[in-house]
Amino acid sequence: MSALLIKNIKQLVQVREERNSPVLGKEMAELPSIDNAWILVKHGIIEDYGSMDSCPEDPKAVIDATGKLILPAWCDSHTHLVFADTREEEFVGRIKGLTYEEIAATGGGILNSAKKLADTSEEELIVSATERLNEIMHLGTGAVEIKSGYGLSVDGELKMLRVIKHLKQSHPLTIRATFLGAHAIPAEYKKNREEYIRQIIEEMLPVIADEKLADYIDVFCETNYYTPEETSRILEAGKKHGLKPKIHVNQFTSIGGIQVGVENQAISVDHLEVMTEQDKKDLAASNVIPTVLPSCSFFLGIPYAPARELIEANLPLCLATDYNPGSTPSGNIPFVLSLACLKMKLLPEEAINAVTVNGAFAMELQHELGSITKGKKANLIITKPINSINNIPYSFGSNLVETVIINGYVQEA
Ligand code: NIG
Numbered sequence: 189m190s191a192l193l194i195k196n197i198k199q200l201v202q203v204r205e206e207r208n209s210p211v212l213g214k215e216m217a218e219l220p221s222i223d224n225a226w227i228l229v230k231h232g233i234i235e236d237y238g239s240m241d242s243c244p245e246d247p248k249a250v251i252d253a254t255g256k257l258i259l260p261a262w263c264d265s266h267t268h269l270v271f272a273d274t275r276e277e278e279f280v281g282r283i284k285g286l287t288y289e290e291i292a293a294t295g296g297g298i299l300n301s302a303k304k305l306a307d308t309s310e311e312e313l314i315v316s317a318t319e320r321l322n323e324i325m326h327l328g329t330g331a332v333e334i335k336s337g338y339g340l341s342v343d344g345e346l347k348m349l350r351v352i353k354h355l356k357q358s359h360p361l362t363i364r365a366t367f368l369g370a371h372a373i374p375a376e377y378k379k380n381r382e383e384y385i386r387q388i389i390e391e392m393l394p395v396i397a398d399e400k401l402a403d404y405i406d407v408f409c410e411t412n413y414y415t416p417e418e419t420s421r422i423l424e425a426g427k428k429h430g431l432k433p434k435i436h437v438n439q440f441t442s443i444g445g446i447q448v449g450v451e452n453q454a455i456s457v458d459h460l461e462v463m464t465e466q467d468k469k470d471l472a473a474s475n476v477i478p479t480v481l482p483s484c485s486f487f488l489g490i491p492y493a494p495a496r497e498l499i500e501a502n503l504p505l506c507l508a509t510d511y512n513p514g515s516t517p518s519g520n521i522p523f524v525l526s527l528a529c530l531k532m533k534l535l536p537e538e539a540i541n542a543v544t545v546n547g548a549f550a551m552e553l554q555h556e557l558g559s560i561t562k563g564k565k566a567n568l569i570i571t572k573p574i575n576s577i578n579n580i581p582y583s584f585g586s587n588l589v590e591t592v593i594i595n596g597y598v599q600e601a
Protein backbone atom coordinates (compact mmCIF):
# COMPACT_ATOMS: atom_id res chain seq x y z
CA MET A 189 0.00 0.00 0.00
CA SER A 190 1.78 3.14 -1.07
CA ALA A 191 -0.97 5.72 -0.46
CA LEU A 192 -3.70 5.80 2.19
CA LEU A 193 -6.30 8.53 2.66
CA ILE A 194 -8.22 8.79 5.92
CA LYS A 195 -11.19 11.12 5.65
CA ASN A 196 -14.13 12.51 7.63
CA ILE A 197 -11.95 12.50 10.77
CA LYS A 198 -13.95 14.07 13.59
CA GLN A 199 -10.75 15.61 14.97
CA LEU A 200 -7.11 15.33 13.87
CA VAL A 201 -5.23 15.88 17.12
CA GLN A 202 -1.70 17.16 17.83
CA VAL A 203 -1.11 18.85 14.46
CA ARG A 204 2.11 20.85 14.66
CA GLU A 205 4.98 22.22 12.64
CA GLU A 206 8.25 20.58 13.54
CA ARG A 207 9.67 21.96 16.82
CA ASN A 208 13.17 22.42 18.17
CA SER A 209 12.09 22.04 21.77
CA PRO A 210 9.58 19.97 23.70
CA VAL A 211 6.29 21.52 24.78
CA LEU A 212 6.72 23.13 28.17
CA GLY A 213 4.89 24.91 30.95
CA LYS A 214 1.60 26.61 30.04
CA GLU A 215 1.94 25.53 26.42
CA MET A 216 1.32 21.95 27.55
CA ALA A 217 -2.39 22.77 27.97
CA GLU A 218 -2.69 23.39 24.21
CA LEU A 219 -3.31 20.57 21.79
CA PRO A 220 -3.55 21.98 18.27
CA SER A 221 -6.17 20.10 16.24
CA ILE A 222 -8.20 20.24 13.03
CA ASP A 223 -11.92 19.36 13.12
CA ASN A 224 -13.55 17.44 10.24
CA ALA A 225 -10.22 16.57 8.69
CA TRP A 226 -8.36 14.28 6.29
CA ILE A 227 -4.82 12.93 6.31
CA LEU A 228 -2.88 11.42 3.42
CA VAL A 229 -0.09 8.89 4.03
CA LYS A 230 2.42 7.94 1.32
CA HIS A 231 5.18 5.36 1.61
CA GLY A 232 4.75 5.25 5.39
CA ILE A 233 5.12 9.02 5.80
CA ILE A 234 2.56 11.76 6.53
CA GLU A 235 2.25 13.48 3.16
CA ASP A 236 -0.41 16.09 3.89
CA TYR A 237 -3.57 16.87 5.87
CA GLY A 238 -6.27 19.48 6.07
CA SER A 239 -9.96 20.11 6.66
CA MET A 240 -12.56 18.22 4.60
CA ASP A 241 -13.34 21.19 2.34
CA SER A 242 -9.90 20.64 0.77
CA CYS A 243 -9.94 16.82 0.70
CA PRO A 244 -7.94 15.37 -2.24
CA GLU A 245 -9.25 12.75 -4.69
CA ASP A 246 -9.48 9.27 -3.27
CA PRO A 247 -6.41 7.10 -3.90
CA LYS A 248 -7.00 3.30 -3.90
CA ALA A 249 -6.98 2.89 -0.14
CA VAL A 250 -9.43 4.97 1.89
CA ILE A 251 -10.53 4.77 5.51
CA ASP A 252 -13.67 6.61 6.60
CA ALA A 253 -13.13 7.87 10.17
CA THR A 254 -16.56 9.41 10.75
CA GLY A 255 -17.00 10.09 14.49
CA LYS A 256 -13.43 9.06 15.27
CA LEU A 257 -10.31 10.96 16.35
CA ILE A 258 -6.79 10.52 15.02
CA LEU A 259 -3.72 11.09 17.18
CA PRO A 260 -0.02 10.44 16.72
CA ALA A 261 0.85 7.07 18.29
CA TRP A 262 2.19 7.26 21.86
CA CYS A 263 5.94 7.50 22.47
CA ASP A 264 6.78 5.46 25.60
CA SER A 265 10.26 6.62 26.58
CA HIS A 266 10.90 4.39 29.62
CA THR A 267 10.38 0.61 29.77
CA HIS A 268 12.15 -2.57 30.83
CA LEU A 269 9.97 -4.82 28.69
CA VAL A 270 12.55 -7.52 27.97
CA PHE A 271 12.30 -9.84 30.97
CA ALA A 272 12.17 -13.58 31.58
CA ASP A 273 9.17 -13.95 33.84
CA THR A 274 6.62 -12.18 36.03
CA ARG A 275 7.16 -11.58 39.78
CA GLU A 276 3.68 -12.35 41.06
CA GLU A 277 4.98 -13.78 44.35
CA GLU A 278 6.38 -10.31 45.22
CA PHE A 279 3.02 -8.76 44.35
CA VAL A 280 1.35 -11.05 46.90
CA GLY A 281 4.14 -10.29 49.40
CA ARG A 282 3.42 -6.59 49.07
CA ILE A 283 -0.31 -7.19 49.55
CA LYS A 284 0.65 -8.87 52.83
CA GLY A 285 2.62 -5.81 53.89
CA LEU A 286 6.19 -6.04 52.59
CA THR A 287 7.63 -3.00 50.82
CA TYR A 288 9.48 -3.03 47.48
CA GLU A 289 12.70 -2.24 49.38
CA GLU A 290 12.15 -5.07 51.88
CA ILE A 291 11.59 -7.55 49.07
CA ALA A 292 14.77 -6.36 47.33
CA ALA A 293 16.80 -6.66 50.55
CA THR A 294 16.04 -10.40 50.72
CA GLY A 295 17.18 -11.20 47.17
CA GLY A 296 13.86 -10.46 45.46
CA GLY A 297 13.34 -7.51 43.17
CA ILE A 298 15.78 -6.85 40.34
CA LEU A 299 18.10 -9.69 41.45
CA ASN A 300 15.15 -12.10 41.20
CA SER A 301 14.58 -11.06 37.57
CA ALA A 302 18.33 -11.37 36.88
CA LYS A 303 18.34 -14.95 38.16
CA LYS A 304 15.42 -15.83 35.91
CA LEU A 305 16.97 -14.12 32.90
CA ALA A 306 20.23 -16.04 33.27
CA ASP A 307 18.31 -19.28 32.60
CA THR A 308 16.40 -17.94 29.61
CA SER A 309 17.64 -18.05 26.01
CA GLU A 310 17.75 -15.10 23.61
CA GLU A 311 15.09 -16.84 21.52
CA GLU A 312 12.71 -17.16 24.47
CA LEU A 313 13.27 -13.52 25.44
CA ILE A 314 12.54 -12.43 21.87
CA VAL A 315 9.26 -14.38 21.82
CA SER A 316 7.95 -12.95 25.12
CA ALA A 317 9.11 -9.39 24.41
CA THR A 318 7.49 -9.53 20.95
CA GLU A 319 4.17 -10.44 22.60
CA ARG A 320 4.52 -7.43 24.90
CA LEU A 321 5.39 -5.16 21.98
CA ASN A 322 2.32 -6.38 20.10
CA GLU A 323 0.17 -5.75 23.16
CA ILE A 324 1.37 -2.16 23.66
CA MET A 325 1.10 -1.47 19.93
CA HIS A 326 -2.62 -2.27 20.09
CA LEU A 327 -2.92 0.15 23.02
CA GLY A 328 -1.57 2.84 20.70
CA THR A 329 2.19 2.86 21.32
CA GLY A 330 4.24 3.59 18.21
CA ALA A 331 7.73 4.05 19.69
CA VAL A 332 9.30 2.62 22.80
CA GLU A 333 12.55 2.73 24.72
CA ILE A 334 13.72 -0.59 26.21
CA LYS A 335 16.40 -0.96 28.89
CA SER A 336 18.73 -3.81 29.73
CA GLY A 337 19.46 -4.27 33.44
CA TYR A 338 18.29 -7.80 34.21
CA GLY A 339 21.54 -9.33 32.96
CA LEU A 340 23.84 -7.90 35.64
CA SER A 341 26.86 -9.73 34.19
CA VAL A 342 28.90 -9.17 31.05
CA ASP A 343 27.16 -12.04 29.24
CA GLY A 344 23.71 -11.27 30.62
CA GLU A 345 23.75 -7.57 29.74
CA LEU A 346 25.06 -8.24 26.24
CA LYS A 347 22.41 -10.95 25.79
CA MET A 348 19.65 -8.49 26.70
CA LEU A 349 21.00 -5.78 24.43
CA ARG A 350 21.30 -8.23 21.52
CA VAL A 351 17.69 -9.21 22.09
CA ILE A 352 16.69 -5.52 21.94
CA LYS A 353 18.75 -5.07 18.76
CA HIS A 354 16.94 -8.04 17.22
CA LEU A 355 13.57 -6.52 18.19
CA LYS A 356 14.59 -3.23 16.55
CA GLN A 357 15.08 -5.11 13.30
CA SER A 358 12.14 -7.50 13.52
CA HIS A 359 9.32 -5.41 14.99
CA PRO A 360 7.48 -2.54 13.23
CA LEU A 361 7.60 -0.29 16.33
CA THR A 362 10.41 2.26 16.52
CA ILE A 363 12.68 1.08 19.35
CA ARG A 364 15.46 2.83 21.30
CA ALA A 365 17.88 0.79 23.45
CA THR A 366 19.30 1.81 26.81
CA PHE A 367 22.17 0.10 28.63
CA LEU A 368 21.29 -0.26 32.33
CA GLY A 369 24.07 -2.54 33.55
CA ALA A 370 24.06 -0.46 36.76
CA HIS A 371 20.52 -1.46 37.74
CA ALA A 372 21.51 -3.26 40.96
CA ILE A 373 24.68 -4.63 42.53
CA PRO A 374 24.79 -8.38 41.73
CA ALA A 375 24.75 -10.53 44.90
CA GLU A 376 28.25 -11.92 44.24
CA TYR A 377 29.72 -8.38 44.15
CA LYS A 378 27.98 -7.05 47.26
CA LYS A 379 31.30 -6.88 49.08
CA ASN A 380 33.23 -5.81 45.98
CA ARG A 381 31.02 -3.41 44.06
CA GLU A 382 34.07 -1.74 42.49
CA GLU A 383 34.77 -4.92 40.54
CA TYR A 384 31.27 -4.94 39.02
CA ILE A 385 31.54 -1.24 38.15
CA ARG A 386 34.91 -2.01 36.52
CA GLN A 387 33.22 -4.70 34.42
CA ILE A 388 30.54 -2.22 33.31
CA ILE A 389 33.13 0.37 32.31
CA GLU A 390 35.93 -1.80 30.95
CA GLU A 391 34.19 -4.93 29.68
CA MET A 392 30.60 -4.12 28.79
CA LEU A 393 30.79 -0.58 27.38
CA PRO A 394 33.49 -1.23 24.73
CA VAL A 395 31.52 -4.18 23.28
CA ILE A 396 28.26 -2.24 23.40
CA ALA A 397 29.86 0.62 21.49
CA ASP A 398 31.55 -1.72 19.05
CA GLU A 399 28.38 -3.66 18.23
CA LYS A 400 26.15 -0.54 18.43
CA LEU A 401 23.96 -2.24 21.00
CA ALA A 402 22.62 0.85 22.79
CA ASP A 403 21.56 4.46 22.23
CA TYR A 404 21.57 5.56 25.89
CA ILE A 405 23.10 4.79 29.27
CA ASP A 406 21.10 4.55 32.49
CA VAL A 407 21.97 4.03 36.19
CA PHE A 408 19.60 3.38 39.10
CA CYS A 409 20.89 6.17 41.37
CA GLU A 410 19.25 5.30 44.68
CA THR A 411 19.96 4.35 48.30
CA ASN A 412 21.15 0.70 48.34
CA TYR A 413 21.77 0.77 44.57
CA TYR A 414 24.27 3.24 43.02
CA THR A 415 25.61 6.38 44.71
CA PRO A 416 25.69 9.72 42.89
CA GLU A 417 29.48 9.42 42.65
CA GLU A 418 29.27 5.95 41.07
CA THR A 419 26.47 7.14 38.80
CA SER A 420 28.61 10.01 37.59
CA ARG A 421 31.57 7.76 36.83
CA ILE A 422 29.43 5.29 34.89
CA LEU A 423 27.70 8.06 32.91
CA GLU A 424 31.02 9.64 32.02
CA ALA A 425 32.31 6.31 30.76
CA GLY A 426 29.11 5.82 28.76
CA LYS A 427 29.42 9.28 27.23
CA LYS A 428 32.96 8.46 26.08
CA HIS A 429 31.38 5.62 24.10
CA GLY A 430 28.72 7.90 22.59
CA LEU A 431 25.86 6.96 24.93
CA LYS A 432 23.81 9.85 26.31
CA PRO A 433 22.41 9.51 29.84
CA LYS A 434 18.76 8.85 30.71
CA ILE A 435 18.69 7.93 34.38
CA HIS A 436 16.60 6.56 37.26
CA VAL A 437 16.60 9.11 40.12
CA ASN A 438 14.59 10.06 43.21
CA GLN A 439 12.29 7.03 43.21
CA PHE A 440 12.51 6.39 46.96
CA THR A 441 15.04 8.92 48.28
CA SER A 442 16.63 12.17 47.20
CA ILE A 443 20.40 11.58 47.21
CA GLY A 444 21.65 13.90 44.47
CA GLY A 445 20.60 11.95 41.37
CA ILE A 446 18.92 14.92 39.71
CA GLN A 447 22.10 16.98 40.11
CA VAL A 448 24.19 14.18 38.58
CA GLY A 449 21.76 14.04 35.65
CA VAL A 450 21.91 17.80 35.14
CA GLU A 451 25.72 17.90 35.38
CA ASN A 452 26.01 15.10 32.83
CA GLN A 453 23.51 16.68 30.40
CA ALA A 454 21.11 13.78 30.65
CA ILE A 455 18.35 13.65 28.05
CA SER A 456 15.93 12.86 30.87
CA VAL A 457 15.77 12.14 34.60
CA ASP A 458 13.08 9.59 35.33
CA HIS A 459 10.84 8.71 38.33
CA LEU A 460 11.09 11.85 40.58
CA GLU A 461 8.58 10.60 43.15
CA VAL A 462 10.62 12.11 46.01
CA MET A 463 11.96 15.62 45.40
CA THR A 464 13.29 18.36 47.67
CA GLU A 465 12.75 22.05 46.93
CA GLN A 466 16.40 22.22 45.85
CA ASP A 467 15.86 19.29 43.42
CA LYS A 468 12.95 21.16 41.83
CA LYS A 469 15.04 24.33 41.49
CA ASP A 470 18.01 22.52 39.98
CA LEU A 471 15.81 20.72 37.48
CA ALA A 472 13.93 23.91 36.57
CA ALA A 473 17.24 25.61 35.73
CA SER A 474 18.26 22.81 33.32
CA ASN A 475 17.35 21.46 29.89
CA VAL A 476 16.79 17.95 31.20
CA ILE A 477 13.37 16.40 30.55
CA PRO A 478 11.56 15.28 33.73
CA THR A 479 9.89 11.93 33.04
CA VAL A 480 7.31 10.70 35.53
CA LEU A 481 5.84 7.22 35.79
CA PRO A 482 2.44 7.25 37.52
CA SER A 483 1.63 3.58 36.96
CA CYS A 484 4.74 2.72 39.04
CA SER A 485 3.37 4.86 41.90
CA PHE A 486 -0.02 3.19 41.48
CA PHE A 487 1.40 -0.34 41.60
CA LEU A 488 3.88 0.20 44.45
CA GLY A 489 1.73 2.59 46.47
CA ILE A 490 4.51 5.18 46.58
CA PRO A 491 3.96 8.95 46.16
CA TYR A 492 3.13 10.37 42.73
CA ALA A 493 5.79 12.68 41.31
CA PRO A 494 4.91 16.40 41.64
CA ALA A 495 4.01 16.65 37.96
CA ARG A 496 1.85 19.80 38.28
CA GLU A 497 4.64 21.65 40.03
CA LEU A 498 7.08 20.62 37.31
CA ILE A 499 4.77 22.01 34.62
CA GLU A 500 4.30 25.17 36.65
CA ALA A 501 8.09 25.50 36.84
CA ASN A 502 7.96 25.77 33.02
CA LEU A 503 9.38 22.30 32.41
CA PRO A 504 8.54 19.91 29.53
CA LEU A 505 6.93 17.11 31.50
CA CYS A 506 7.11 13.65 29.94
CA LEU A 507 5.03 10.60 30.97
CA ALA A 508 5.99 6.97 30.37
CA THR A 509 4.92 3.52 31.59
CA ASP A 510 8.09 1.99 33.18
CA TYR A 511 6.75 -1.42 31.99
CA ASN A 512 8.73 -3.99 34.05
CA PRO A 513 8.00 -7.14 36.09
CA GLY A 514 8.66 -5.60 39.53
CA SER A 515 7.25 -2.11 39.88
CA THR A 516 4.94 -1.71 36.84
CA PRO A 517 3.77 -4.86 35.05
CA SER A 518 1.87 -2.81 32.47
CA GLY A 519 2.71 -0.96 29.28
CA ASN A 520 -0.69 0.68 29.06
CA ILE A 521 -0.32 4.36 28.09
CA PRO A 522 -4.09 5.08 28.17
CA PHE A 523 -4.04 4.00 31.85
CA VAL A 524 -1.00 6.26 32.45
CA LEU A 525 -3.06 9.11 30.97
CA SER A 526 -5.92 8.35 33.37
CA LEU A 527 -3.57 8.32 36.37
CA ALA A 528 -1.83 11.50 35.24
CA CYS A 529 -5.20 13.27 35.09
CA LEU A 530 -6.73 11.79 38.24
CA LYS A 531 -3.72 11.53 40.55
CA MET A 532 -1.41 14.25 39.23
CA LYS A 533 -4.17 16.68 38.20
CA LEU A 534 -2.96 17.08 34.64
CA LEU A 535 -5.41 18.25 32.01
CA PRO A 536 -6.01 15.68 29.25
CA GLU A 537 -4.20 18.03 26.83
CA GLU A 538 -1.15 18.18 29.12
CA ALA A 539 -1.08 14.42 29.55
CA ILE A 540 -1.34 13.81 25.79
CA ASN A 541 1.46 16.30 25.05
CA ALA A 542 3.56 14.46 27.65
CA VAL A 543 3.24 11.08 25.86
CA THR A 544 3.47 12.32 22.28
CA VAL A 545 5.70 15.31 21.47
CA ASN A 546 7.60 15.20 24.76
CA GLY A 547 7.90 11.40 24.71
CA ALA A 548 9.48 11.69 21.26
CA PHE A 549 11.96 14.29 22.55
CA ALA A 550 12.84 12.02 25.48
CA MET A 551 13.99 9.43 22.90
CA GLU A 552 15.42 12.03 20.47
CA LEU A 553 12.82 10.92 17.91
CA GLN A 554 11.25 14.37 17.58
CA HIS A 555 12.09 14.61 13.87
CA GLU A 556 10.21 11.41 13.03
CA LEU A 557 7.48 10.95 15.61
CA GLY A 558 5.26 12.51 18.28
CA SER A 559 3.01 14.79 16.23
CA ILE A 560 0.95 15.03 13.06
CA THR A 561 3.55 16.82 10.94
CA LYS A 562 4.30 16.56 7.23
CA GLY A 563 7.30 14.30 6.67
CA LYS A 564 7.00 12.42 9.97
CA LYS A 565 6.36 8.67 10.16
CA ALA A 566 2.72 7.69 9.81
CA ASN A 567 2.39 6.06 13.24
CA LEU A 568 -1.22 6.89 14.01
CA ILE A 569 -4.04 6.01 16.37
CA ILE A 570 -7.65 5.93 15.15
CA THR A 571 -9.99 5.93 18.14
CA LYS A 572 -13.42 4.37 18.45
CA PRO A 573 -16.22 6.91 17.90
CA ILE A 574 -15.88 9.26 20.94
CA ASN A 575 -16.95 12.77 21.92
CA SER A 576 -13.54 14.27 22.60
CA ILE A 577 -9.96 13.53 23.68
CA ASN A 578 -11.16 13.81 27.29
CA ASN A 579 -12.84 10.43 26.86
CA ILE A 580 -9.42 8.68 26.60
CA PRO A 581 -8.26 9.33 30.21
CA TYR A 582 -11.87 9.38 31.46
CA SER A 583 -12.65 5.81 30.37
CA PHE A 584 -9.92 4.27 32.53
CA GLY A 585 -9.39 0.58 31.90
CA SER A 586 -11.06 0.66 28.47
CA ASN A 587 -9.16 0.63 25.23
CA LEU A 588 -10.62 3.32 22.99
CA VAL A 589 -7.89 2.75 20.42
CA GLU A 590 -9.68 1.05 17.51
CA THR A 591 -6.98 0.95 14.84
CA VAL A 592 -3.23 1.46 14.95
CA ILE A 593 -1.25 2.41 11.86
CA ILE A 594 2.52 1.89 12.00
CA ASN A 595 4.78 3.08 9.17
CA GLY A 596 1.63 3.61 7.10
CA TYR A 597 0.29 0.08 7.60
CA VAL A 598 -2.84 -0.85 9.51
CA GLN A 599 -1.82 -3.33 12.23
CA GLU A 600 -4.38 -6.12 12.37
CA ALA A 601 -5.30 -7.25 15.89
O1 NIG B 1 12.03 1.70 37.19
N1 NIG B 1 13.67 1.28 39.92
C1 NIG B 1 14.37 0.64 39.18
N2 NIG B 1 13.96 -0.11 38.16
C2 NIG B 1 12.59 -0.43 37.87
C3 NIG B 1 12.08 -1.57 38.66
C4 NIG B 1 12.79 -2.80 38.31
C5 NIG B 1 12.28 -4.04 38.93
O2 NIG B 1 11.72 -4.03 40.06
O3 NIG B 1 12.44 -5.07 38.27
C6 NIG B 1 11.75 0.81 37.98
O4 NIG B 1 10.82 0.91 38.78
Ligand code: FE
Nearest residue numbers: 266268436510
Ligand atom coordinates in the same frame (compact mmCIF):
# COMPACT_ATOMS: atom_id res chain seq x y z
FE1 FE C 1 12.41 2.07 35.28
